[in-house]
Amino acid sequence: MAQALASEIVKKLGSALLQEMGLVWGMKDELVKLRNTVSTIGAVLADAEKQQDTNKEVADWLEKLNDAFHDADDVLDDFSTQVLRHQVTTQNKRLKKVRNFFSSSNQLIFSSKLAHEIKAVRDTLDAIAEDRKKFHLTERQMRVENIKREETYSFVRAESVIGRDGDKMAIVQLLLESNIQDQNVSPVAIVGIGGLGKTALAQLVYNDERVTKHFEIKMWVCVSNIFDAKVIVEKMIEDKTPENLLMDKMQEKISEKKFLLVLDDVWNENRDIWLQMIDLLVGGMRGSKILVTTRSELVANVIGSNSPYILKGLSKEESWSLFEKMAFKQGKESENIFQVEIGKEIVRKCKGVPLAIRALGSLLYTKDTMDEWLVFKNNDLSKIAEEEDVIFPILKFSYDYLPSHLKRCFAFCSLYLKDQIIDKQELIQLWISEGFIQGPVSENQQLEDVGDLYFMDLLRRSLFQDIQRDEWGDVISCKMHDLVHDLAQLVAKAKFFMVNLDVENVVNLNVENVDARIRHMSLYSDVNSTHLDRANKLRTFFSNAKYVQMLGKLTFERFFQVLKGYVYWIYIRWRWGWGRCLI
Numbered sequence: 001m002a003q004a005l006a007s008e009i010v011k012k013l014g015s016a017l018l019q020e021m022g023l024v025w026g027m028k029d030e031l032v033k034l035r036n037t038v039s040t041i042g043a044v045l046a047d048a049e050k051q052q053d054t055n056k057e058v059a060d061w062l063e064k065l066n067d068a069f070h071d072a073d074d075v076l077d078d079f080s081t082q083v084l085r086h087q088v089t090t091q092n093k094r095l096k097k098v099r100n101f102f103s104s105s106n107q108l109i110f111s112s113k114l115a116h117e118i119k120a121v122r123d124t125l126d127a128i129a130e131d132r133k134k135f136h137l138t139e140r141q142m143r144v145e146n147i148k149r150e151e152t153y154s155f156v157r158a159e160s161v162i163g164r165d166g167d168k169m170a171i172v173q174l175l176l177e178s179n180i181q182d183q184n185v186s187p188v189a190i191v192g193i194g195g196l197g198k199t200a201l202a203q204l205v206y207n208d209e210r211v212t213k214h215f216e217i218k219m220w221v222c223v224s225n226i227f228d229a230k231v232i233v234e235k236m237i238e239d240k241t242p243e244n245l246l247m248d249k250m251q252e253k254i255s256e257k258k259f260l261l262v263l264d265d266v267w268n269e270n271r272d273i274w275l276q277m278i279d280l281l282v283g284g285m286r287g288s289k290i291l292v293t294t295r296s297e298l299v300a301n302v303i304g305s306n307s308p309y310i311l312k313g314l315s316k317e318e319s320w321s322l323f324e325k326m327a328f329k330q331g332k333e334s335e336n337i338f339q340v341e342i343g344k345e346i347v348r349k350c351k352g353v354p355l356a357i358r359a360l361g362s363l364l365y366t367k368d369t370m371d372e373w374l375v376f377k378n379n380d381l382s383k384i385a386e387e388e389d390v391i392f393p394i395l396k397f398s399y400d401y402l403p404s405h406l407k408r409c410f411a412f413c414s415l416y417l418k419d420q421i422i423d424k425q426e427l428i429q430l431w432i433s434e435g436f437i438q439g440p441v442s443e444n445q446q447l448e449d450v451g452d453l454y455f456m457d458l459l460r461r462s463l464f465q466d467i468q469r470d471e472w473g474d475v476i477s478c479k480m481h482d483l484v485h486d487l488a489q490l491v492a493k494a495k496f497f498m499v500n501l502d503v504e505n506v507v508n509l510n511v512e513n514v515d516a517r518i519r520h521m522s523l524y525s526d527v528n529s530t531h532l533d534r535a536n537k538l539r540t541f542f543s544n545a546k547y548v549q550m551l552g553k554l555t556f557e558r559f560f561q562v563l564k565g566y567v568y569w570i571y572i573r574w575r576w577g578w579g580r581c582l583i
Contacts, residue, residue: 003049003404005069006042008435010035012076027115034072034122041065041129044137051135058135063493065128070519072121073435074537079114152264154220156203162325162354163318164197168204171309175205175260175289176214185281185288189300192311193462193481194395195355198293199264201311205291206262215288217259227268229277236261251283258285266294267401271302295398297460313352322354323347326361342373351482359391395487398461407491408436409454410463413480414488415522415540421477422464424455434540492520 013035052059174188190198205211206220221235234240237249261281268274281288292303300308314322323343328334334343346364350356360376367373402410409431416422428451431437437451456475458464464478480488520540 003042003045004408004436005066005073006038006045007404009038009069009072009076010042012073012080013038027118030115030118030122034118034125037122037125037129038069038072041125041132044132047137048132048135051137055135058137061128061131061135065125068121068124068128070537070539072125074539075114075117075121079118152199152220152222154203154206154218154262156200156207158204158207161197161200161204162322163314164201164204167201167309167311168208171201171205171291172208172210174309175211175291178287184284184286185278185290187290187292187303187305189292189294189303189305189308190311191294191297191300191308191462193353193484194295194398195353195391195483196311196313197354198295198311200354202262202264202291202293206260211260214258215260216257216285217254218262219259220262220264222264223266223268227266227270227273227277229273229280232263232277233280247280250280254281254284254288256283256285257288259288260291261289262291262293264293266292266299266303267296269296269298269302274302295462297462298457301460314354314357315352316347319347319350319352319357320344322357323350323361326358327364329365338370339373342370342377345377346373349482353481353483355394356391356483391483392487392490395483396491398463398484399487399491402461405436405438406454406457408434410458411488411492412436412520412540414485414492415520415542416480416485418482418485419479421468421479423477424452424475428452428455430540430542 013031048058048062052062171188171190190201192198206218212218219236221232223232230246233246233250237253281290290303292299292305294300297308297310313319320343323346324333327343334340343364346360347357350360364373364376367376399407399410412431412434413422413427425448428437428448431451431454432447437447437454440446440450455464459467459475459478463480463484465481465484466479467475468477470476519537521538522540522542
């Protein structure tokens, strides 16, 4: 997220209007210095974000940097707001009274105060920029191929996979179908979020007797790094071959043979690279198939799969059966009725994801007391998973592969409740008001159009689900899988804060922990406003509570500040499409 914020700050600082007003108010040099500092830091952010998962010092450095970036962005918003006010009041003298109402001091005092704030922010960023040297960060773009993943293999014990018989039958049927397309090789894609068991399903299919009889050759390749046709072919023929001989070797192996190629865990969304891969496989017999597992429906579209198989979670009964096997001695349900009830509550949190059920079941296998089991029941799954280093290292790949502009949009969704229906247009408007949407690329394109592309990108990457469509087939709303929501909260860290007070979560309410680092907050309960006063740098605040009730607890001074911010937010959003958001 730091990359996207740095780009946004540089973009604002490069605005001709800001530069012009900076010159008028004697702040041009400070703005130039600030832009240079942010640009210098921005050059190493890709490397820093790659290292933060394994280097705590880098992670702490990024936290400080994010805070400083947000402070800089807040100051620039104040500057931009003042510029807009100056423009409006000079163009329309009738607004002079409004200007006086909202101004607490004259222009000279304001410009002096703002110049001091800009210098203070730049000094902070200069110090943080200096710290980067001790981490030896390199100036480079984020390369997703550097993200390491475990190698997968074609073998699996069928009895260890629970609840996938129907899915297996459906995939086998797709592979055995006659090829009605012009090309000899046709793709089949299995799509789903991380941890659903796409690889295990592909392994079951790969080892099915009907599949073995149908295809003369079977090949399994884990696409563990960059999607490189040469590397994949080398794995297929199990031999490192000079590039000029690669085609001959491949043709020798598959010529006039019906083959099945499994490409496990594919992330490539580049159509040209995929076509290079297909060119190496044209010698196979008609009816050959490529089975791809991926978390992204975009990948399925790239490979030409017209109807990807969308893998769902396990049923309630299947989930319990898997948990029994993993958590209880001898793989049988405990005779302790209380332990069983606690176990069922824990399974319910897993929402049918085999990875989560297996991971938590394995952890509980070594826990013998009810108190130890209750810790798993009473704590949020994301907290348990982060502490035990399970589940989320796998799920986080989906976040790591997002472009920087989508990372902020995804993290923002942590402000919604679990299982809450998310209105697409409302979410897009919130992204726009936060400045998360990068400007339109053409005159005919609006910010809402770009926001719609962002939304659909997240949907196709399996980060949204349960979509609802209108009568024209357009998506109007969605939900997030509970584990994906937990992932959003995990990556949002201290910048996003959701308060949800209900019977089940009352013991976990942590409103007391609200501090100045929080920039975005959602409130789904009625709490004392004194706790919220600590969050004095909020950029977003929304609530399903009645707004009048909230105002009733505020002092007159606080009410005036809220009202002033609300009025200016409406104007700025209408005029520029960015600014603070209060809903």
